[in-house]
Amino acid sequence: MSEHKRLVVIGSGPSGYTAGLYAARAQMAPELYTGVESGGQLMYTSDLENFPGFSEGVMGPKFMWDLRQQATKFGAVIKDQLITAVDLSVRPFKLWTSLPTGVRADEYKQASAERLAEISAQVKQQAPELLADAVIVSTGATSIMLGLPNEMTYLGKGLSTCAVCDAAFFKQKKVFVVGGGDSAMEDALALAKFTDNVTLLHRRDSFRASKIMQDRVLQHPHIKVRWNSVVTEVKGDTKVSEIEIETTQPDGSKTKTSETAEGLFLAIGHRPVSALFKDQLLVDQHGYIVTRQSYTSAGLQLAEAATSAGLVQFPTMTSVEGVFAAGDVVDVRYKQAVTAAGMGCQAALDVERWLERQEN
Numbered sequence: 001m002s003e004h005k006r007l008v009v010i011g012s013g014p015s016g017y018t019a020g021l022y023a024a025r026a027q028m029a030p031e032l033y034t035g036v037e038s039g040g041q042l043m044y045t046s047d048l049e050n051f052p053g054f055s056e057g058v059m060g061p062k063f064m065w066d067l068r069q070q071a072t073k074f075g076a077v078i079k080d081q082l083i084t085a086v087d088l089s090v091r092p093f094k095l096w097t098s099l100p101t102g103v104r105a106d107e108y109k110q111a112s113a114e115r116l117a118e119i120s121a122q123v124k125q126q127a128p129e130l131l132a133d134a135v136i137v138s139t140g141a142t143s144i145m146l147g148l149p150n151e152m153t154y155l156g157k158g159l160s161t162c163a164v165c166d167a168a169f170f171k172q173k174k175v176f177v178v179g180g181g182d183s184a185m186e187d188a189l190a191l192a193k194f195t196d197n198v199t200l201l202h203r204r205d206s207f208r209a210s211k212i213m214q215d216r217v218l219q220h221p222h223i224k225v226r227w228n229s230v231v232t233e234v235k236g237d238t239k240v241s242e243i244e245i246e247t248t249q250p251d252g253s254k255t256k257t258s259e260t261a262e263g264l265f266l267a268i269g270h271r272p273v274s275a276l277f278k279d280q281l282l283v284d285q286h287g288y289i290v291t292r293q294s295y296t297s298a299g300l301q302l303a304e305a306a307t308s309a310g311l312v313q314f315p316t317m318t319s320v321e322g323v324f325a326a327g328d329v330v331d332v333r334y335k336q337a338v339t340a341a342g343m344g345c346q347a348a349l350d351v352e353r354w355l356e357r358q359e360n
């Protein structure tokens with residue numbers, strides 16, 4: 001038989017745990033599903049130096065463990081399980097936690113959107129394990145990686161996907177940035193404040209970034225650009241120390257060079273973890289879930305439709321009434337631990353007010 005919950009939180013990054021903490025303190029008895037990556041993206045970082053309140057910094061895994069303990073202390077029930085399917089078409093919402101026989105949870109994480117849809121369809125043939133009056137989606141995002149076999153071993157060890165987070169650790173170091181969009185320009189410029197040895201590697205012979213950002217990069221004395229170049233190997237004992245770069249020459253031939261490298265920053269995009277909600281929640285063209293506070297035209301439209309007496313009602317609500325979203329899965333712009341935690345707080349407060357309105 002399905003268990004009926006007032007609030008289910010999906011995800012255990014800073015937004016999920018903060019939502020769980022606030023919801024528990026507001027007596028909403030939230031049940032939080034951590035997914036495969038209990039603790040979320042910060043489990044991959046050693047030093048978290050930009051979360052307010054930690055003057056000496058804090059280890060990412062310790063920070064996430066403390067946040068989990070804090071949510072538990074106030075009564076959030078935390079389940080180290082995946083949500084494998086949802087039906088958000090009617091309230092109470094239906095959620096499934098089982099996997100088809102033979103499918104492992106770690107495989108589920110790697111599965112393509114098509115495979116996930118198959119798995120969802122299979123598990124939905126059984127009764128849902130959970131019913132929920134409200135849901136907060138905090139499933140986060142993943143950085144797009146180069147696809148090199150060993151790159152994940154260097155994440156947080158010289159290889160970074162967040163210059164805002166890590167640039168300050170690379171004072172006067174030799175660093176490389178991969179990418180050609182605005183994020184890559186921003187990352188190169190952020191690094192150039194700390195070191196005069198930044199090389200931007202781009203696989204084409206022109207950037208797709210805005211003209212103003214390109215100009216800033218191309219004119220910056222600390223930044224060199226290597227066009228038509230891709231990283232083919234990352235090397236190092238315990239951290240990145242060398243990369244291999246393949247450059248396509250004007251005649252189409254390819255040359256390989258090895259470069260010492262103390263830092264490698266990937267700025268080739270993020271992928272929101274939103275496949276589970278495909279065709280059920282409004283998402284933008286990149287898959288980010290749209291809420292009434294999304295910084296996009298779709299978000300503005302949702303906000304406008306939900307404005308009363310000059311106030312946007314329940315800003316963290318998605319296109320489905322009763323389903324809220326927070327953190328990197330909605331955040332097209334900032335993608336920081338503190339912004340994710342802030343949105344988790346907002347979502348829990350919105351749910352509290354919304355549930356009160358439903359129940360009275």
Ligand SMILES: Cc1cc2nc3c(=O)[nH]c(=O)nc-3n(C[C@H](O)[C@H](O)[C@H](O)COP(=O)(O)OP(=O)(O)OC[C@H]3O[C@@H](n4cnc5c(N)ncnc54)[C@H](O)[C@@H]3O)c2cc1C
Nearest residue numbers: 011012013014015035037040041083140165327328335337
């Ligand atoms: C290496 C690295 C270093 C970073 N360093 C910093 C830093 O120094 N400072 C900073 O501010 N930010 C940093 N960031 C960014 C920061 O980690 C993210 O902005 C933040 O973690 C986003 O939080 P979130 O709650 O949105 O989701 P995430 O942390 O992405 O967590 C998502 C959660 O959703 C769960 N989930 C997904 N699908 C399901 C499902 N189907 N069922 C149940 N659960 C599910 C996952 O298991 C995970 O727990 C770093 C990121 C990385 C990768």
